[in-house]
Amino acid sequence: VEGLVFSRFKVESLEKTGEGLKLKGKAFGEPLNLEKHPSKVEIKAVTYHLMEVKREDSRFLVRVLFDI
Template sequence: MAKDFELIEHTADVGIMAYGADVKEAFVNTARGMFSLIVELESIREVEHRDIEVTAPDEESLLAAWLNELICLFDAENMLFSRFEIREFEDTSLRARAYGETVDSSRHKLKVGIKAATYHMLEVDRNDGGRVQVLFDV
């Protein structure tokens, strides 16, 4: 089976290319890929959840908005997530629930900080299921 996501190298930053049966699943896999940059996904327990709602003018912006919302929850509330359920998914809006826990420095070895998801190289491709690409500022 193909990978859910893979890393894209960039001189200063790092990106994720994610795949799915459809774009919605690719959005989920991008979020997993992003948190895998921050910490080992296996180390995140499902203790609590956050409900997320984002809107944007188009699909690409929606991808950036979705990831930036998660980055904000990590940065402001120290939340790490490993599982995501996108419950409603339109071209310009989504509602989701993210499962995880707050950082516990005794168990979580944080790797890299992510400042934001950028619009540079941002892509949402519906061909062949779903494939999306995003570059982060780290």
């Protein structure tokens, strides 16, 4: 996904497995254009620390922390 920026995400399914959670979804975005998308901070990684997945009615809320 290098060279792409994402603005919208759609979760299609979330299920528990013997190994944890399995999420299936789509990410919507466009090619990175530094004139349109100026860089402020580079993200090194997404962490599992304090990760949270909740279902509210017909929506899923996901909280992740980024290592910068």
